[in-house]
Amino acid sequence: MNSVNFNINFGYLEGLCRGFKGGILKQTDYINLVQCEILEDLKLHLQSTDYGSFLANEPSPLSVSVIDDKLKEKLVIEFQHMRIHSVEPLSTFLDFITYGYMIDNIILLITGTLHQRDIRELIPKCHPLGSFEQMEAIHIANTPAELYNAVLVDTPLAPYFMDCISEQDLDEMNIEIIRNTLYKAYLEDFYKFCSTIGGSTTEVMCEALAFEADRRAFIITINSFGTELTKDDRAKLYPRCGKLHPDGLAKLAQADEYEQVKVVADYYGEYKPLFDGAGTGPGEKTLEDRFFEKEVKIMMSAFMQQFHFGVFYAYLKLKEQECRNIIWISECVAQKHKAKIDSYIPIF
Amino acid sequence: MGSLFRSEKVTLCQLFLQSEAAYNCVSELGEIGLVQFRDLNPDVNAFQRKFVNEVRRCDEMERKLRFLEKEIKKDEIPMLDTGDNPEAPQPREMIDLEATFEKLENEMKEVNANAEALKRNFLELTELKHILRKTQVFFEEEERNVVADAQLALHADEAPVLASQPLQLGFVAGVILRERIPAFERMLWRACRGNVFLRRAEIEIPLEDPVTGDQVNKSVFIIFFQGEQLKQRVKKICEGFRATLYPCPETQAERREMAIGVMTRIEDLNTVLSQTQDHRHRVLVAAAKNIKVWFNKVRKIKAIYHTLNMFNLDVTQKCLISECWCPVDDLDRIQAALRRGTERSGSSVPSILNRMTTKQEPPTYNKTNKLTGAFQGLIDAYGVATYREVNPAPFAIITFPFLFAIMFGDTGHGIIMFLFGLWMVVKEKSLGASKSDNEIWNTFFGGRYLIMMMGLFSIYTGLIYNDIFSKSMNIFGSSWNADIAYPGDMGNNVEKLMLAKTYRLNPNSTNWSKEPYPFGMDPAWQFATNKLMYVNSFKMKMSVTIGVMQMMFGVILSLFNHVHFGNYLNIYAEFIPQIIFLAFIFLYLVVIIIAKWIYFDPITMNTNCAPALLIGFINMFMFNYPNKDASPTPPCSSLTWYDGQQVIQTLLVVCALICAPWMLLVKPIILRQRSRQVKTAISVNSGDIRNQISENVEVVHHDETVLIVDEEVEKFEFGDIFIHQVIHTIEYCLGCISNTASYLRLWALSLAHAELSEVLWNMVFRIGLGIDGWLGAIMVPVVFAPWACLTIAILLLMEGLSAFLHTLRLHWVEFDNKFYSGSGYLFTPFSFDDIMDVPSGLGDD
Numbered sequence A: 001m002n003s004v005n006f007n008i009n010f011g012y013l014e015g016l017c018r019g020f021k022g023g024i025l026k027q028t029d030y031i032n033l034v035q036c037e038i039l040e041d042l043k044l045h046l047q048s049t050d051y052g053s054f055l056a057n058e059p060s061p062l063s064v065s066v067i068d069d070k071l072k073e074k075l076v077i078e079f080q081h082m083r084i085h086s087v088e089p090l091s092t093f094l095d096f097i098t099y100g101y102m103i104d105n106i107i108l109l110i111t112g113t114l115h116q117r118d119i120r121e122l123i124p125k126c127h128p129l130g131s132f133e134q135m136e137a138i139h140i141a142n143t144p145a146e147l148y149n150a151v152l153v154d155t156p157l158a159p160y161f162m163d164c165i166s167e168q169d170l171d172e173m174n175i176e177i178i179r180n181t182l183y184k185a186y187l188e189d190f191y192k193f194c195s196t197i198g199g200s201t202t203e204v205m206c207e208a209l210a211f212e213a214d215r216r217a218f219i220i221t222i223n224s225f226g227t228e229l230t231k232d233d234r235a236k237l238y239p240r241c242g243k244l245h246p247d248g249l250a251k252l253a254q255a256d257e258y259e260q261v262k263v264v265a266d267y268y269g270e271y272k273p274l275f276d277g278a279g280t281g282p283g284e285k286t287l288e289d290r291f292f293e294k295e296v297k298i299m300m301s302a303f304m305q306q307f308h309f310g311v312f313y314a315y316l317k318l319k320e321q322e323c324r325n326i327i328w329i330s331e332c333v334a335q336k337h338k339a340k341i342d343s344y345i346p347i348f
Numbered sequence B: 001m002g003s004l005f006r007s008e009k010v011t012l013c014q015l016f017l018q019s020e021a022a023y024n025c026v027s028e029l030g031e032i033g034l035v036q037f038r039d040l041n042p043d044v045n046a047f048q049r050k051f052v053n054e055v056r057r058c059d060e061m062e063r064k065l066r067f068l069e070k071e072i073k074k075d076e077i078p079m080l081d082t083g084d085n086p087e088a089p090q091p092r093e094m095i096d097l098e099a100t101f102e103k104l105e106n107e108m109k110e111v112n113a114n115a116e117a118l119k120r121n122f123l124e125l126t127e128l129k130h131i132l133r134k135t136q137v138f139f140e141e142e143e144r145n146v147v148a149d150a151q152l153a154l155h156a157d158e159a160p161v162l163a164s165q166p167l168q169l170g171f172v173a174g175v176i177l178r179e180r181i182p183a184f185e186r187m188l189w190r191a192c193r194g195n196v197f198l199r200r201a202e203i204e205i206p207l208e209d210p211v212t213g214d215q216v217n218k219s220v221f222i223i224f225f226q227g228e229q230l231k232q233r234v235k236k237i238c239e240g241f242r243a244t245l246y247p248c249p250e251t252q253a254e255r256r257e258m259a260i261g262v263m264t265r266i267e268d269l270n271t272v273l274s275q276t277q278d279h280r281h282r283v284l285v286a287a288a289k290n291i292k293v294w295f296n297k298v299r300k301i302k303a304i305y306h307t308l309n310m311f312n313l314d315v316t317q318k319c320l321i322s323e324c325w326c327p328v329d330d331l332d333r334i335q336a337a338l339r340r341g342t343e344r345s346g347s348s349v350p351s352i353l354n355r356m357t358t359k360q361e362p363p364t365y366n367k368t369n370k371l372t373g374a375f376q377g378l379i380d381a382y383g384v385a386t387y388r389e390v391n392p393a394p395f396a397i398i399t400f401p402f403l404f405a406i407m408f409g410d411t412g413h414g415i416i417m418f419l420f421g422l423w424m425v426v427k428e429k430s431l432g433a434s435k436s437d438n439e440i441w442n443t444f445f446g447g448r449y450l451i452m453m454m455g456l457f458s459i460y461t462g463l464i465y466n467d468i469f470s471k472s473m474n475i476f477g478s479s480w481n482a483d484i485a486y487p488g489d490m491g492n493n494v495e496k497l498m499l500a501k502t503y504r505l506n507p508n509s510t511n512w513s514k515e516p517y518p519f520g521m522d523p524a525w526q527f528a529t530n531k532l533m534y535v536n537s538f539k540m541k542m543s544v545t546i547g548v549m550q551m552m553f554g555v556i557l558s559l560f561n562h563v564h565f566g567n568y569l570n571i572y573a574e575f576i577p578q579i580i581f582l583a584f585i586f587l588y589l590v591v592i593i594i595a596k597w598i599y600f601d602p603i604t605m606n607t608n609c610a611p612a613l614l615i616g617f618i619n620m621f622m623f624n625y626p627n628k629d630a631s632p633t634p635p636c637s638s639l640t641w642y643d644g645q646q647v648i649q650t651l652l653v654v655c656a657l658i659c660a661p662w663m664l665l666v667k668p669i670i671l672r673q674r675s676r677q678v679k680t681a682i683s684v685n686s687g688d689i690r691n692q693i694s695e696n697v698e699v700v701h702h703d704e705t706v707l708i709v710d711e712e713v714e715k716f717e718f719g720d721i722f723i724h725q726v727i728h729t730i731e732y733c734l735g736c737i738s739n740t741a742s743y744l745r746l747w748a749l750s751l752a753h754a755e756l757s758e759v760l761w762n763m764v765f766r767i768g769l770g771i772d773g774w775l776g777a778i779m780v781p782v783v784f785a786p787w788a789c790l791t792i793a794i795l796l797l798m799e800g801l802s803a804f805l806h807t808l809r810l811h812w813v814e815f816d817n818k819f820y821s822g823s824g825y826l827f828t829p830f831s832f833d834d835i836m837d838v839p840s841g842l843g844d845d
Helices: A003-022 A027-033 A039-047 A064-084 A090-114 A119-125 A133-140 A144-154 A158-164 A172-197 A199-224 A231-237 A247-254 A258-266 A287-302 A310-334 B019-032 B052-074 B093-141 B143-155 B160-164 B178-191 B228-240 B252-308 B328-345 B370-382 B393-407 B411-426 B428-433 B439-446 B448-465 B493-499 B523-527 B531-564 B568-599 B613-622 B645-696 B702-713 B718-742 B745-769 B773-818 B832-836
Strands: B010-018 B170-177 B197-202 B218-225 B244-246 B319-327 B352-356
Touching: A003 A064, A003 A090, A003 A310, A027 A039, A027 A310, A039 A064, A039 A310, A039 B052, A064 A090, A064 A310, A090 A119, A090 A133, A090 A172, A090 A310, A119 A133, A133 A144, A133 B178, A133 B228, A144 A158, A144 B178, A158 A172, A172 A199, A172 A231, A199 A231, A199 A247, A199 A258, A199 A287, A199 A310, A231 A247, A247 A258, A287 A310, B010 B019, B010 B328, B019 B252, B019 B319, B019 B328, B052 B093, B052 B252, B093 B170, B093 B197, B093 B218, B093 B244, B093 B252, B170 B178, B170 B228, B178 B197, B178 B218, B178 B228, B218 B228, B252 B832, B319 B328, B328 B352, B370 B393, B370 B448, B370 B773, B393 B448, B393 B531, B393 B745, B393 B773, B411 B428, B411 B448, B411 B773, B439 B448, B523 B531, B531 B568, B531 B718, B531 B745, B531 B773, B568 B613, B568 B645, B568 B718, B613 B645, B645 B718, B718 B773, B745 B773
Parallel strands: none
Antiparallel strands: B010 B319, B010 B352, B170 B218, B170 B244, B197 B218
């Protein structure tokens, strides 16, 4: 794929995507949003933005979950529109993006059934981008092997599942391992796919995915402290397409506490500042938020180049961040808990 | 000239409204739609304004109305649009409206919930009915086969001994969406390791989904399996695929009994369901009568509160202050509306309207009617006129259709276009009432007067060109004689000419009767071999003449602008050199064109020596005048042809050339001198001026005061002005040449149109006319159809559109750039009419 012919097939969608990106809320919008007293105020302000009348047909009183659903619905409609109008290889690329949501949905459903929740109660909680036909029958599976044979074998996730087929019963620990193994395989595959596309797509997407992989590696390590997960098992969960691979991952595999993770991060210019000053104390931002901020920056820079697919991925990620921000603000508004309302992550 | 020549005088006013009267006053102002309010709290968030709660209540009411409308549309009940325009209800009536809507919505929701429950019930029963019917078939027809097959299939790999004794097989029956079947089957096979047996049958009639009301296709299935564990598993899968399972009795008698029970229940349910539907229908029909009026009312209330949100609150909280733009001529009507509003609210204190002075540019407001609106739309599409500058729209009313017609000159096509426009104009009311969503139709309809005028002018130019569907009419009798030598003396001249097949018309020959044809072109040209040469020369010269006239007119209009804005510097630094430049070069060209037409007539002069204008014109700039006695002897057409030509032409060129530096230098230099004088003046008494300013603008809003001071102190940048002037000069001088050339498109398109319609006639219609006898009688109507279609599609639509666009360009670029700056902004009054109707596309062809 080269820049000369790019517009023949993908120009319309790229333009569309950039147009959608223009509708992302600005800093001034956030300044207005945090001044809201009730959710109706929020609705009124969002009406003057690109969201338009997306809440107009909702009876008051509004609830945060309704806002969340509607935000998601709008994003999904936009994404599906682009997916439907796309041709190869963009369509595969966009499908790849949805696999991540599929993994999340599977894990959500398994965890739910493990806790004896009714499947019908869980389905609405799944992300609509990651829904697939066999999803609702997932609760027949008791072991990973069954899960694979009965449900996942027809889905695009099947090849990623190879590494975690076992006859063990599903439990919390197992599910987490499955999630991370799936994610690892997915990221590596996506990375490989993006490398084959070539051009700016490779350039932009590989950076984004490398960041995603490294973030997962850090988070897995930090979350594993104090659990039964062995260091060997943990090492198997690290996605191997990031900048940490291979030296950083090897060191992370040996880490026993947070400080050691920080030492590893110190070797990397990109990640050092994220760990510096991150914390849970007042006035400090959590490491998670730091990573989100970094992600937003990477995604914004994806729009600096033209003729590549990265914009679609970046748009989705930015929009997701925006949804998180709006939900955070509306939660704060709804619960009249305004002390932390400013800890959203501005995009522009 | 009337108001259209310049936009209306608009003034900034301050409005003091009593709090209790404000609502009614704004409502009255909305009805007359003559006031443009300014937002006085631009920094305040939408949700922090004073009347946000009322706006929110309106939103809520609108939501309920939309819900009702959706339901009404679902039932396809016609909504009554009486077209009457209710006054905005009083604020206290809002509560009544809210209550009504609330009641209706709740009733509707209840009915819907009931209907949905009933429908679900109905769906279940219907599905059960189908299951019983289909499974009956499974069991009856293949009693042995099915069960045996199932046993065989399930136990093929087990010991034959086991298979020989019949096993008790369990089964479940249910209904599933048809498109889910393949995945369902695969999943069943995988999850149960092939130990189940599935039969399915399609339900032929689509069923209605109770929630969405869509028609969905479903299939009945029956699954055989063995053992309790497998049953659980199968059930889970069914649940996962949203299949509904129904109890199905095992024996035939029980099934039949159940089927009868189901049928009676379905019938009962049908009666209840139809009653519910009737009730729903009644409620909706009642709502449909009023819904448009309700919508209008709610929108009006909302618009009023939106406007009130733009107002400032007085310190005492007793009155609202607003600023607005009002047309000066309509101040009385606005006052009257305010009085009405105050009376209606029963307030004793009158509302006050104060005129204010401001340095801000007022909006441009042109009062238009149906006819002028279309033309104003064309002009505004290019750029809205600066406040009070000369508006090209009134001239466009004539020049636009005229220039169009020059390119579209054909009486036949003109008549069709005129009749189409006339039809739309006459049927205006009924066509306008049936609001169409068709964008193309709406554009045509919006430009109906334009189309009618263009048709009318095309008829006229068609008569001049003597073109009607590419044929000529011989009304007055041609002034050309056929060759005398031609044998036989019959009929009139044209018939004789036609018999001659081809000939060349030469005014010097004796064939010409020396009497010009009274109106338009002589029909004899139709058959002449030198027709094109003659027509081209005529149209080309005509294009240049008309073009130069229009440009001259544009430059003269710029004089009106300069005088009106008191810009006297521009008159002698720009207008005078511009008009000299244009007149001395291009008007002179027009003059010699006309002189040539008049002076060199074949009776008195030798037309061979008529001057070649192009060469003469080039020579004029080269100061090159061929000597009569030089050898070789120059052709007599390149010689001077009137006394003093050389002197006059030299003078014209020199004068025109002087104009270029005149335009370039005079204005920047004078401006520079002036600014130097002002600077010294300011430095002497800058303090006084500041005081003076603040006195003058006492009433004015605070931020404007700052603005005025800023403007006064604005720095004079000589470089900027000089560069601007350089650009302006180059643009004008080169523009005059290129614009004149640009007007040649009049000739080019007119030629293309005439040729195309002639080709169409010769290639299509003449085939039919050329056949003799009864075959010809059949062929004429046969070829008429394609000829008529092509005439409409290509000549009228395509050519019409292209001529329209070229005319538009000639107006926007060639004409407007001589005087029109178009840097204003539109006056957008607060008017209920705009809120009620979605504005119909106005303007283009």
